Amino acid sequence: MSQQPTTPRLRPLPMLGVVVLAVLMLVVWSVVTDSAHRSRSRTPVELPTAEAPPDPGVEPPTIRLLPSDAAVRSPDNRPQQQLAGWAASMSEELDIPRPALEAYGYAASALEVTRPKCGLSWSxxxxxxxxxxxxxxxxxxxxDRTGRTSEPIRGLPLDGRDGxxxxxxxxxxxLDGxxxxxxxxxxxxxxxxxxxEWGTDADGDGVADPDDIDDAAMAAGHYLCASGGDLRDADRFWEALLDYNASRSYGQDVLDHADYYGRKSRRLSARR
Structure with missing residues (x-):
């Protein structure tokens, strides 16, 4: 009589082996899910979550303020170009157009004179x-080299829909068409x-123009200083940002970018 093949019996794993196997499975699952999460949440510059106030960055050099009655008609005479060398040293690596960086540096430097208690940084x-x-x-x-946008930048109609x-x-x-x-x-x-209320002619061309980043940066600086007071204080900093845009996630995004620019500018400066 032939014997039927028997099914081999599985020997139970020792308890220690079961524990080790379970730990390994948890580690693999954690790595996979963490990788997936990071791939979804990654931002172009890998911004960390910063705390207020952000790193102010490398300070621009001392500037000569534009007299209130001056008329600067030539793009080559923009007072912001006092900071051309400072901006050129960081523009490419920060991925900020040079006219924009000049505008931020000039506004922060001017406000250091006109609103010394504000502590607003270019970053x-x-x-x-x-x-x-x-x-x-x-x-x-x-x-362009005057700081104007090649095309008008306009937001959505403020029609009360979609939040x-x-x-x-x-x-x-x-202004908005x-x-x-x-x-x-x-x-x-x-x-x-x-x-x-806040529009400013920061480049002396005779027009306060929100499409000109020189004028817009100075106006934004005045607005933030008036809203928050001393922006070196964390609570005042947040108060100013939330007054600019009443969204905590917006404020954190601004803070993260500002801190990134400040820290990176210091690293760039340290290399030289």
Whole structure:
């Protein structure tokens, strides 16, 4: 009589082996899921989560302030170009157009004289502009040597839908081109009513223009200083950012960019 093949019996694993196997499986699962999470949340510059106030970065050199009655008609006479060398040394590696970096440095330096208790750094202005418009490059726009955008940068209509504010037209479309609702304008995304209060002619060309990053950076600086006071204080810093845009995630994004620019500028300076 032939014997039927028997099914081999599995020997039970020792308890220690079971524990080791379970630990290995947990480690593999953790690595895989963490990798997947990081691949989804990665930002272009790998920004950390920074704490306020951000690193102010390498300070721009002392500048000569533009007299209030000056008229600078030539692009080559922009007062911001006092900082051309400072900006050129960092522009490419920070991925900030040189006219934009000159504008941030000039605004911060000017405010250090006119609002010495504010403590606003160029890196904060750079953080705001990075989030608002990629330094005037939103939608494929570029900055010319005068600091103006090649194409108008306009926000969505503030029509009250999809979580945006409802602001009906206040300027007859003069700034934003919209006769029905207001829109945010320029590299720092000012709404017309705010620009009417804070608009500044920072480059002396005779016009306060929100599409000119020189004017917009100075106006944003005045607005932040007036809103927060001493921006070297963490609570005041947050108060100013939330007044600029009432979103905690927006504020954190600005803070992370500002801290990144400040720290990287210091590393660049240390190499030289």
């Amino acid at each position: 904060v202005l750079a953080g705001v502009a990075a989030v608002e418009s990629r330094h005037g490059r939103h939608g494929g726009a570029e900055l 945006v504010m409802l602001i009906r037209d206040t300027d007859n479309g003069k 919209d006769l029905v609702f207001d829109r945010a304008v320029g590299p720092f995304q000012f709404i017309p009513t705010t620009w009417k």
